[in-house]
Every structure is written in structure tokens, then in C-alpha cells.
Amino acid sequence: MSDNTQKSASFARTLHAAFAAKVKAVLAELEADGTLPAGTQFGNVAVEPPRDPDHGDLATNAAMVLAKQAKTNPRELAGKITAKLIADADILSADIAGPGFINMRLSDAAWQAELATIAALGSDYGRSSMGGDAIVNVEYVSANPTGPMHMGHCRGAVVGDALAALLEYAGHQVVREYYVNDAGGQVDVLARSAHLRYQEALGADIGAIPEGLYPGDYLVPVGKALAAKLGDQFQNAPESEWLDTFRTESVAAMMDMIKSDLALLGIHHDLFSSEAALQAAGKPEAAEAWLRQHDLVYDGVLEAPKGKAPPEDWEPVELPLFRSTKFGDDQDRPIKKSDGKWTYFGADLAYHMQKAEKADALIDVWGADHAGTVKRIKAAVAALAEGEGKSIPFDVKLVQMVALMRDGEPLKMSKRSGNFITLAEMVEEVGKDVVRFTMLTRKPEAQMEFDFAKVVEASKDNPVFYVQYAHARIHSTLRKGANEGFSPSGKHNDLLGAEELELVKHAAQFPRIVESAAAAREPHRIAFYLYDLAGAFHTYYNLGNDKPEKRFIVAQQNDLTAARLFLASQIGQVIQNGLALLGVEAVEEM
Structure with a gap:
């Protein structure tokens, strides 16, 4: 058996998966003895913790969802299920509610055995095979270069x-993808702005930056690099001679800067797709031809702009229109402008078709201003799926802007950029881990404030500190134990009592949280879970302040101390696994 096969097989041994399998096995027995009809569908059967922990450790809706197929009432079916469940030595009780x-x-x-599972799987505890190796294209950032x-991008x-x-x-x-919007008018503005800085580098007095050009100091080194590379050949040349060159050079410089900024956050993409290259390859034309072939693009006239009266300069123009109303949009959309250039939508449609050719599912992460x-x-991707006769799940995650604050006061200006705080400035001040974790402490669709003072507070109200402190506290405890001659051991897990096992129950949630977060496409669920797990650990740790017998290290009780240190070590492992998913370091000292 290969290492990957062994790991895949071991995923199923996590506690919640194991007990879900036990419930399914009981249902299979009931199907075999005729209580459930042959071919009963178990897909909607769930096994998960009840909302109220006082009701038990796990709950299942099996009887509720299968009673109709069994042509009986749910409580009667539940009685037959529980009779078989309680025969399992690991199930103390099974009650109908x-x-x-x-x-x-x-x-x-x-629960004690689950600790051994965490230790055995280590960094793989929580890893799942639910994705079935499906290829998912995740496009994110894609900021204009x-x-x-x-x-706004962070x-x-x-x-x-x-x-x-x-x-x-x-x-x-x-596949982590970045779409480089290098074919629009904003790139021409960039080229003109870089040319101005190029002239400045050659000694020209450029004065104030003209309105409509990018004023940030970040273009100064770009201008110097262009002057060093190109000399003065374009200093007084007409724009037609230098625009293409300066567009290419300045976009490349901006992408180097963007990649460097993203690296400060530990972010690297697998693929950078160029809009200019997409158009040069004729992909929008191919997309239009394909859509016309499937009667999804036609030549028509747009409705007048909505309002009391159309603008004076508005004229009806025939344009190629995509039948987006067929897929739920409120009007059909042009894929070309009146001058023959592609609309942003037309190019974006072709880009999504390109992505879909090599992926089983697409996810875009956009700013809320693209709502x-x-x-x-979505209509375009649905059209593609319909035409190809296949399913292409497509999800768009909208992310709200973040308000920057310092001690409750808004922040706006940055000398480097001209009008905004840069990502590099943020990371330099508070660190990568603080930025990353904080960005995941709220749902992406919710408004967020990032207060430079509050995100570095050493308090329970600061989630990143609270979680990292839990991990550091665990390692401090392990170091103290080692200094006193104690070492973690899973041989005495039977000495762990109710309070300790509550910690195990929290840790054992991690694999199912991973799967539910992945299914919902919601990584913030991991951050929420880690905060709760850290809280459970801190609560137990603080218990030892009032009850010395509840401390992790208990003098002259080697076996108990070894078991509790083993517990602490596995809680630390789960915290480390969760933080790794968020791209945050699990620090061992604070």
C-alpha cells in the first residue's frame, strides 16, 4: 500500500467519520433484514454533534429522513436503529428525541482513542479525501497592474x-490563478505615467503630476529603470512610438511589485493569465463564434439607459449581445463596444471559458464592487456548461472593503502610493500573521474594520493573539514538563477525566469543520473554530490556578502528567494544523 493510500485510508479513522460509518453499517443491516427496503438511499443521513451538548456527543437524523422510504413513522424506525447502536461498546447510550x-x-x-489518532496523523489530522482530486480553479486578487x-486587495x-x-x-x-487585466485603458494611463517618470529620471522637470495620471512615488524607480534600459531615445518621441513599449515594461514592473507584495503575505499563484495575451490569441472571437453557434449571441440594440430620459448623446447602436436573460440576468449584455473593442464582460467571458476547459469547478474571489x-x-459559465453538456460548478465570493483605523480614527493616506495604505506598509507594521488571521475573523461579505492598535493587543478580544498564545502556552507547558523530567505519553489516556475529555471533544471537531468549510467555500470557519478551541484550552489551563490537581504537571504523578502533556501536545497539533490552513505560523514562544 502506498503512502498516499495509507493516508487516505487513515482519514476515515477520525472519530466523527468512524461513527458515521457505524450508523451507515446499522442502516445496511436493517436493509438486509428487510426493515428498510432494498436500494434505500442514505445520502441525506447526517451524523454530527447536536446543537446542545447536553443532548449527547453525536446525533443522527437517520430515522427522520428514511422513515418515508421504510413506510413507517420516524420514532418506530429510530427504536430499531437505537437497538442496534447500543450493541456497540463505544456507544454508551442512544436515545430518541x-x-x-x-x-x-x-x-x-x-475519545481517548481519538487522541492517539491525532498523534498518529499529525499534520494530516483533519485532511480529507472528500474532493476526490477534482480540479478547482481559484482566481483571486487579480488587481489591475x-x-x-x-x-482593497488584501x-x-x-x-x-x-x-x-x-x-x-x-x-x-x-489551481491558484491571477488574471492580469493588461489590455484596458488603465494600462495606457500607467504607460503614460511611467513615461513621465522616465522623463524625470532623464533630468526633466515634470512639475506636478497631471490629473488623470498615477501620482504615486512607486513609479519613480520604474522611470529610473526605463531610463537606464532605454536611454533617451523616447524622451521627446511621439506617444505612438513609445506607448506599446512603455505599456509592456511598466506592466511587467508592476507585476513584479505585486508578486513581491503578495509574497509578504505568503501568497503565491500557480498561473498568471494575461488579458492582452487572451485577446492576441483570438479567444474572445472564438468565444463569440461558439456562442453564436449555440444561439447565445445575437446582433441587437441595447435598451436606452434607465432613467427619466436617455442622455442627449445616446444613440441606438447595434451590438453583439449575449443572451444573459436566458440565465436569469435582467438584460442581455454587449460583448463588444461600438468601436469594435471588447467590453470587459466580453473579454471576461472568454477568460472564464478558457479556465473551464481545464477545471472541474471555478471559484472567483472578487471585491464587493463587482457584485x-x-x-x-454566472450566466456565461452556465451557457458554456449547457453547450458542452457538462456541469461546471461556479461560485463567486464577494469580499467587502476594509476600513483602516488607528485607535478608532480612520486612516487614508500613504506617501508611497499617493492615496492609500499599501499592503507592504501594513505587513511591515503588524506582521503577516496578524494581517492574515484578522482578515478571516469575519465573514468576507461582512464589513470589517482593521485597527492597527487593536490587532496587536495582547488580549482575549484579539483573536490572532488568543489563538497563537494558546499554542505558545502549550509549548511552554511542554518545555516546563521536560525540564522537570516529564514527557508526553499516550499510554495512560485512561487517566484523563471529564474536563480533559471536553478538550478532546473540541479537538475532534476539526476534521468535520474542515469538510464543512471546504464544502461551503468558507475558510473563515477555520478561524472561528480555532478561537473556540483556544478558548477551551485556556479555560482548562486556568482551572489549574484554583485547583492544583487539575494542572498539566502534577508533582509525583508521572502517569497522569504524561497523559495530560500528551493531551496538550495534541491540542497544539490541531491548532497548528488549523493555522497552517490560514497561512499563519503556530508560534512556540510569545
């Missing part, structure tokens, strides 16, 4: 990167 839910309490031995990364960058890591951990093959584009792009 309400209309037919089944609540189970597990043996201490089951016109300047350094700033806070949150989407972190969300996309954490989502990609989460999907990989859950068994998908992930109006979601429906039409």
Missing part, C-alpha cells in the same frame, strides 16, 4: 489563498 432524532453518548475510551497592492487575497489551501487539504487539486457582474458571468 422529539419526532425521531437519535442522540448518542460515546464512551470515554472512544497599475500600482502596489493595497488594503482581504480578497487572504480569503482566496486560505480557500485554496483549505480545498487542497480537503482533497481537491487546486453587479456576478449574474452575467
Whole structure:
């Protein structure tokens, strides 16, 4: 058996997966003896912790969802299921609640064994094969290559990167993609701005930056590099002679800067796709031809702009229109402008078709200001799927902007950029881990404030500190134990009591949290979980302040201390695994 096969097989041994398998085995027995009809579908059967921990350790809806197929009432079916469940030595009780839910309490031995599973799997504890090696393309950041990364890009960058890591951990093959918008008018503005800095580098007095050009100091070194490379040949040349060269050179310089900024956050993409290259390769024309062949593009006239009256300069123009209303959009959308150039939507449609050729599913992480584009792009991908006769799941994650604060006061200006705080400035001040974790402490669709003072506070109200402190505290405890001659051991897990096993129960949630977060495409669930797990650890640790017998290290009780240190070590392992998914270091000292 290969290492990968062994690991894949071991994933199923985590506690929640194991007990879900036990429930399915009981259902298979009931199907075999005729209680359930042959061919009963078990797909909607869930086994998960009940909302109220007082109801038990696990609950299943099996009787509720299968009663109709069995042509019986849920409570009667639940009685037959529980009769078989309680025959398992690891299930202390199986009680019927309400209309037919089944609540189970597990043996201490089951939880103690889970600690050994965490230790055996190590960094693979929580890893899943649920993705089935499906190829998922995650496109994120995709900032226009016109300047350094700033806070408007940061949150989407972190969300996309954490989502990609989460999907990989859950068994998908992930392609991390960045779409370079290097074919629009903003790139011409960049080229003109770089040419101005080029003239400055050659000694010209450029004065104030003209309105409409990019004013940031970040273009000064670009101008110097161009002057060194090109000399003065373009200093007084007409724009037609230098625009293409300066566009290519300045975009390359900006992408180097963007990649460098992203690297500060530990973010690296697998693939950079150029819009200019897409158009040069004729991909939009191919997409238009394909769509016309499937009667999804036609020549028509756009409706007048909505309002009391159309603008005076508005004229009806026949344009190629995509039938996005067929897929739920409120109007058909042009894929070309009146001058024959591709609209942003037309180029983006071709780009998504290109992505779909090599992926089983697509995910885009966009800023919330792109919300109006979601429906039409989803329509385009739906059209592609329909035409190809296949399913291409497509999800768009919208990320709200972040308000930068310092001690409650808004921050806006940056000398380097001209009008915004750069990502590099943020990371330099508070560190990569603080930025990354903080970006995941709220749902991406929720508004967020990033207060430079609060995110570095050493308090429970600062989630990144609270979680990292839990991991550091664990390693401090392990070092203290080693200094006193104690070492962790899983040989005496039977000495762990109720309070300790509560910690195990929290840790054992991790594999199912990973799968649910991956299925929902929501990496922030990992951050929420880690905060709760850290809280559970801190609560138990603080218990020892009032009850010395509850400390991790208990003098002259070697076996008990070894068991508790083993417990602490495995809690630390789970925290480390979770932080790794978020791209945050699990520090051992603070």
C-alpha cells in the first residue's frame, strides 16, 4: 500500500467519520433484514454533534429522513436503529428525541482513542479525501497592474489563498490563478505615467503630476529603470512610438511589485493569465463564434439607459449581445463596444471559458464592487456548461472593503502610493500573521474594520493573539514538563477525566469543520473554530490556578502528567494544523 493510500485510508479513522460509518453499517443491516427496503438511499443521513451538548456527543437524523422510504413513522424506525447502536461498546447510550432524532453518548475510551489518532496523523489530522482530486480553479486578487497592492486587495487575497489551501487539504487539486487585466485603458494611463517618470529620471522637470495620471512615488524607480534600459531615445518621441513599449515594461514592473507584495503575505499563484495575451490569441472571437453557434449571441440594440430620459448623446447602436436573460440576468449584455473593442464582460467571458476547459469547478474571489457582474458571468459559465453538456460548478465570493483605523480614527493616506495604505506598509507594521488571521475573523461579505492598535493587543478580544498564545502556552507547558523530567505519553489516556475529555471533544471537531468549510467555500470557519478551541484550552489551563490537581504537571504523578502533556501536545497539533490552513505560523514562544 502506498503512502498516499495509507493516508487516505487513515482519514476515515477520525472519530466523527468512524461513527458515521457505524450508523451507515446499522442502516445496511436493517436493509438486509428487510426493515428498510432494498436500494434505500442514505445520502441525506447526517451524523454530527447536536446543537446542545447536553443532548449527547453525536446525533443522527437517520430515522427522520428514511422513515418515508421504510413506510413507517420516524420514532418506530429510530427504536430499531437505537437497538442496534447500543450493541456497540463505544456507544454508551442512544436515545430518541422529539419526532425521531437519535442522540448518542460515546464512551470515554472512544475519545481517548481519538487522541492517539491525532498523534498518529499529525499534520494530516483533519485532511480529507472528500474532493476526490477534482480540479478547482481559484482566481483571486487579480488587481489591475497599475500600482502596489493595497488594503482593497488584501482581504480578497487572504480569503482566496486560505480557500485554496483549505480545498487542497480537503482533497481537491487546486489551481491558484491571477488574471492580469493588461489590455484596458488603465494600462495606457500607467504607460503614460511611467513615461513621465522616465522623463524625470532623464533630468526633466515634470512639475506636478497631471490629473488623470498615477501620482504615486512607486513609479519613480520604474522611470529610473526605463531610463537606464532605454536611454533617451523616447524622451521627446511621439506617444505612438513609445506607448506599446512603455505599456509592456511598466506592466511587467508592476507585476513584479505585486508578486513581491503578495509574497509578504505568503501568497503565491500557480498561473498568471494575461488579458492582452487572451485577446492576441483570438479567444474572445472564438468565444463569440461558439456562442453564436449555440444561439447565445445575437446582433441587437441595447435598451436606452434607465432613467427619466436617455442622455442627449445616446444613440441606438447595434451590438453583439449575449443572451444573459436566458440565465436569469435582467438584460442581455454587449460583448463588444461600438468601436469594435471588447467590453470587459466580453473579454471576461472568454477568460472564464478558457479556465473551464481545464477545471472541474471555478471559484472567483472578487471585491464587493463587482457584485453587479456576478449574474452575467454566472450566466456565461452556465451557457458554456449547457453547450458542452457538462456541469461546471461556479461560485463567486464577494469580499467587502476594509476600513483602516488607528485607535478608532480612520486612516487614508500613504506617501508611497499617493492615496492609500499599501499592503507592504501594513505587513511591515503588524506582521503577516496578524494581517492574515484578522482578515478571516469575519465573514468576507461582512464589513470589517482593521485597527492597527487593536490587532496587536495582547488580549482575549484579539483573536490572532488568543489563538497563537494558546499554542505558545502549550509549548511552554511542554518545555516546563521536560525540564522537570516529564514527557508526553499516550499510554495512560485512561487517566484523563471529564474536563480533559471536553478538550478532546473540541479537538475532534476539526476534521468535520474542515469538510464543512471546504464544502461551503468558507475558510473563515477555520478561524472561528480555532478561537473556540483556544478558548477551551485556556479555560482548562486556568482551572489549574484554583485547583492544583487539575494542572498539566502534577508533582509525583508521572502517569497522569504524561497523559495530560500528551493531551496538550495534541491540542497544539490541531491548532497548528488549523493555522497552517490560514497561512499563519503556530508560534512556540510569545
